[in-house]
Amino acid sequence: MLTLRQRHYLLAIADTGSFAMAARPANVSQPTLSRQVRGLEERVGVRLVERSTTGAVLTPISRSIVATARRMLSDARDIIALAGGASDSRAGTLKLGTTPTLGSYLLSPIIAELHRTAPRLRLHVCEGIPTNRCSNSREGTLMSCWGRCR
Known part of the structure; x- marks a missing residue:
């Protein structure tokens, strides 16, 4: 199962084009982020990011995965907001x-x-x-x- 955290890391790489820059907003070290993305790649069985000394480039399949991951993370935020609203007796x-x-x-x-x-x-x-x-x-x-x- 792919974790929301792994999806978040992949989106951070997609947005920044760099493992090092993606690690900052994700509040993790670059090696941790890299290991998580590598684990995600092993889980899905395809390379998602082309790594180079100049940065990181998404593969064609990972661009499709990123689009779905964005929707899923948005849905997860919506679920949390709905649950939070349900606990408010004045809502x-x-x-x-x-x-x-x-x-x-x-x-x-x-x-x-x-x-x-x-x-x-x-x-x-x-x-x-x-x-x-x-x-x-x-x-x-x-x-x-x-x-x-x-």
């Missing part, structure tokens, strides 16, 4: 049902404060007859409802 969507009378008067300052303190929280307010809001709540289309729900 996501909150659906709230209210009566027209209460919603107009009481929710404005509450909504303003929520926007200030929880900018990643999306709030959907639905005004309507309490019995309809209660049935929506039981169906799972609202997370909360004002009034009595039976």
